[in-house]
Amino acid sequence: MSKPRVVLGVGGGIAAYKACELLRRLTESGHEVRVVPTASALRFVGAATWAALSGQPVATEVWDSVDEVPHVRIGKAADLVVVAPATADLLARAAHGLADDLLTNTLLTARCPVLFAPAMHTEMWEHPATRENVTTLRSRGAVVLEPASGRLTGADTGRGRLPEPAEIFDACRRLLARGAREPDLAGRHVVVSAGGTREPLDPVRYLGNRSSGKQGYALARTAAARGARVTLLAANTALPDPAGVDVVPVGTAVQLREALLKAATDADAVVMAAAVADFRPAVYAPAKIKKRDGQEPEPLALVRNPDILAEAAADRARPGQVVVGFAAETDDVLANGRAKLRRKGCDLLVVNEVGERRTFGAEDNEAVILGSDGSETPVPHGPKEALADAVWDLVAARLG
Ligand code: C5P
Numbered sequence: 001m002s003k004p005r006v007v008l009g010v011g012g013g014i015a016a017y018k019a020c021e022l023l024r025r026l027t028e029s030g031h032e033v034r035v036v037p038t039a040s041a042l043r044f045v046g047a048a049t050w051a052a053l054s055g056q057p058v059a060t061e062v063w064d065s066v067d068e069v070p071h072v073r074i075g076k077a078a079d080l081v082v083v084a085p086a087t088a089d090l091l092a093r094a095a096h097g098l099a100d101d102l103l104t105n106t107l108l109t110a111r112c113p114v115l116f117a118p119a120m121h122t123e124m125w126e127h128p129a130t131r132e133n134v135t136t137l138r139s140r141g142a143v144v145l146e147p148a149s150g151r152l153t154g155a156d157t158g159r160g161r162l163p164e165p166a167e168i169f170d171a172c173r174r175l176l177a178r179g180a181r182e183p184d185l186a187g188r189h190v191v192v193s194a195g196g197t198r199e200p201l202d203p204v205r206y207l208g209n210r211s212s213g214k215q216g217y218a219l220a221r222t223a224a225a226r227g228a229r230v231t232l233l234a235a236n237t238a239l240p241d242p243a244g245v246d247v248v249p250v251g252t253a254v255q256l257r258e259a260l261l262k263a264a265t266d267a268d269a270v271v272m273a274a275a276v277a278d279f280r281p282a283v284y285a286p287a288k289i290k291k292r293d294g295q296e297p298e299p300l301a302l303v304r305n306p307d308i309l310a311e312a313a314a315d316r317a318r319p320g321q322v323v324v325g326f327a328a329e330t331d332d333v334l335a336n337g338r339a340k341l342r343r344k345g346c347d348l349l350v351v352n353e354v355g356e357r358r359t360f361g362a363e364d365n366e367a368v369i370l371g372s373d374g375s376e377t378p379v380p381h382g383p384k385e386a387l388a389d390a391v392w393d394l395v396a397a398r399l400g
Pocket of ligand 1: 275305310327
């Protein structure tokens with residue numbers, strides 16, 4: 001089989017040097033990569049570096065090697081075009097269909113999945129012009145990753161960093177695996193919760209659970225790869241931010257509820273993969289609770305937390321919004337799952353059997369997805385991403 005052909009477009013930003021690592025990952029994992037930098041990208045990293053790392057000729061203008069008509073051939077032959085870093089200028093030119101250099105020509109001739117990994121200063125990312133360009137590109141089916149937050153070029157920090165090369169590489173692989181299929185969640189906004197809530201007792205102690213967040217992160221990554229704008233409500237996770245995803249950290253169930261109600265207002269789907277504490281301490285001690293010699297500890301009084309899933313399902317922020325829950329059951333999995341689906345009022349419930357065989361934080365999962373229409377979709381033992389994709393298949397079908 002021939003190697004998958006990837007075009008790596010490089011925009012003129014300081015993060016261009018990070019594209020070298022992305023290029024290495026792509027070539028070392030068996031992809032044929034043609035690097036198409038913009039003229040300003042070459043001010044940061046020279047053509048010799050791109051040519052040496054890719055083993056392919058490098059050109060920025062359509063006037064180079066005209067006899068081969070590369071501006072048409074490169075785009076048409078590609079299985080994936082990834083642009084990293086995508087500058088504000090490049091996003092604008094792509095959104096408006098300009099074709100004033102080899103990369104923008106390639107973007108117009110490509111008929112394969114296109115992935116943009118933006119990097120720019122926070123102000124440029126947040127400017128309405130850039131927001132509109134990103135919306136336009138997404139509505140046409142391109143996947144535009146959300147930039148990461150953190151240290152920018154100078155001493156400043158904020159949203160605008162290029163997502164980590166390893167994360168961009170993963171997004172590339174997922175898009176290639178999906179092939180030229182339409183990104184079926186393009187133009188959709190999905191909200192996913194992940195991890196486990198922590199309910200504080202005092203400044204140093206909490207009631208928590210062992211949820212790693214891996215299933216929720218897999219849902220977020222796969223939704224982004226299918227073209228969705230993703231908001232990930234991350235409850236106490238220790239996982240790297242998935243590329244292309246807007247991550248909102250939360251701590252307690254009450255905070256998760258607030259963040260969810262806010263994010264869900266314009267969401268097409270809400271997926272509650274987080275393990276939410278059913279109860280929280282009735283009283284929060286503002287100072288550390290002390291043990292006293294000869295004294296028995298006070299019994300711990302608890303109060304109920306809101307059922308966020310049931311509330312989201314009952315008061316849909318938007319007509320047609322699809323609401324998905326997760327349930328872990330130890331016995332009578334399907335019967336208990338069905339009862340829970342009705343109780344919660346959601347459209348889909350992903351039911352896992354838990355017990356000694358299941359370890360929290362595992363890479364794999366196995367489940368049955370129950371539908372409010374009576375459907376049952378078994379998902380065999382496999383990576384959490386496969387289960388995530390099965391959930392999105394059902395969500396996409398419901399969204400029409
Ligand atoms: O009731 P149970 O905890 O088994 O339900 C699990 C599902 O409900 C998960 O989707 C979880 O995110 C959600 N849930 C919730 N609010 C709670 C408890 C659970 O949204 N207080």
